[in-house]
Amino acid sequence: MYEASVESLREILMQNCMLKIDPSTIGEETPLFGPEGVGLDSLDALQIVIAVEKRYGIAIGDPNTAKDALQSLGVLRDWIQKRLPPQAV
């Protein structure tokens, strides 16, 4: 199982979204949507939803959940980590 980190989620953005800004400028708290942030649209959101499901096995089931989970890379990381199965010690 992959670990959710801001870096790995930034990679998902780079691979699946049409970014209009330099990915290295996307910080943990940069809003993913809206003109003040990364400026993603609903198609980008759908691609992220599919990529998260594929990589982490966690479904973001509906647009309202996506709105909550995809606020920023930090929020998405925390959202995924809460749902990942506990690691064997």
Next chain:
Amino acid sequence: MVSFLTDGLSRMISNQALTPHGPGFRFIDRFEKIGPAEGMGWKFLDPSAGFFADHFPGNPLMPAVLVVECAAQAAGVLLMGDGKNPTTPVFLASIDQFRILTPISPGETLETRVLLEKEFGPLAICAIECSASGRAVARGKITLSREITKPHSS
């Protein structure tokens, strides 16, 4: 999943207006639902269609962009409920992957198999497989939207 895709019956539709397009831009002649979220569309490629004269002179081939249009219209018919409500359009939002495998000639019938893979809010991703005369001619994925996305300022 929308209700009209759940009746489970394969149904043949022969309708001159399966989509909201005018007669000059209809790229599905016939559509059959073959599963709860799956359908097949047919388009006869009339050799007298104007675009064949120029694409290309002396060597007519089906333009690849119109193969994508066939795919989008077949997916649209599936989403719009087998043409029950062709006045409520859906829109092509994204060509996510699409590969043209072999040329398609006038006089062939393009068969487009469309599978609804995922619905998410107003968006729907469909997997497409196109064939003609028994050979695979194109495949890919497209996303349709039930809403028109506002243009973004750059």
